[in-house]
Amino acid sequence: MAIIVTQEKATDGILREVQATSGVDLSVCYQCKKCTSGCPVAAMVKAPPSEIIRRLQLNAGDEILDSELLWTCLSCETCSARCPMGIDLAAVMDALRRLALDRKASKQQGNVPLFNRVFLETVRLFGRTYDMLMIAAYKVGTLKLLNDTEKFPAMLKKRKIALFPTLEADRKTVRRIFKKAKQNRGT
């Protein structure tokens, strides 16, 4: 991997922000690549976890937020579990995703942010997830209305999809949490 750092980029790197958001010190990474060896999606992305860390050390700027790994990462924590320096890479990935969402990084891969939004919105409304609404909203959002639909009849028949949302959850507290989290983010 050849990494070219331009003078211009070196001045506005986001390393400090990533370290502050994740609480992880990236300076101790010595590029052993154990994280990448264990990462189940490393082979499917251009820049695997160890390269993301290296780029951050070399003062990468906002362009790192466009990395494919952000929205291909499974949050499986294999990288964090195996890093000999105890670097919590999964926490770094969470921090990068949050920064990408804050900056509304344009090239977000796939539909993970949309799915997460729809998921959390159903939780906000009902206090628990409600598949029917979640799947419908997600499908309308992605316009991939036909994906997986052949499985619906079987799943409905097996009662693997609930027809109605629950009304038993403590929705009041959940709404309060969402409100406070929003205030805390300052948005």
Add this chain to the structure above:
Amino acid sequence: MKYAYFPGCSAESTARDMHESTLVVSERLGIDLQEPRGWTCCGATAGHQTDPLLAASLPAATLVKVKDMGLDLVANCAACYNRLKMANHLVLTSPDMRRKVADAIGRDYDGSVKIRHFMEVLLDDVGLDTIQNTLQRTLKGLKVACYYGCLLVRPHEAMQFDDPENPTSLDRLVRTLGAETLDWPHKVECCGGGLSMTRTDVVIRLTESILSMAKLAGADCIAVSCPMCQINLDMRQLDIQKQLGKRYDMPIVYVTQLIGLCLGISADKLGFNKLMVPASTVIEAVGDAA
């Protein structure tokens, strides 16, 4: 044995089979499970990928209710177990987070509720001997690949569940039922459950690799204890067949379903009819206990 029980949202939809089999098995083994009133979603992967305060506060809202019950909390879904334990970890290690969580849920939560996985209850509180003595049937001759996935064992610092690279809890339970458990390398590989809807392309590759390894090891079925792994490994076999032309017919069963069969409970009551890939090989393997 009395516990608070967190079914998780999927217990009401994709994982009714896990939920129902857990309840009947518990009843037989004298485990009393009580749902905390008004329990709410743990936030799952979407929560922690989006906002740290959501990730800590959503589980804490239920944990503070359990604290009032004065019981340990049992979870069966690996994702819920993970998020509940992470919430404890977060408030215990960061006073600032504890303060923010208190503000968000409207009450202080100190991280003191003990969270147990259902398998831990079976192994540590009920005990393998008691389970063995209660069995009416056996799964002798059945070859089982035990699959743990990621959320149960990682991050070890917060989960403290078994050995993070080579866990054996599930294997020990399954062997107690008379079945043979296999040595195979994909016990803790990720199946991509969290991205099942969004990155089906990635998930098909991951599940195919797990299924092919289990098949190579000679498995008749894969035993799981996580609803995300179950639905992902079970349902994606159809896509693998369509897109890659490979047919596995590998039943993906919950450990609670296997235990239930050996306790003499009918397959229907254990939700076997809800599996996408039929588990007839498993049901047919049930024999009389010696």
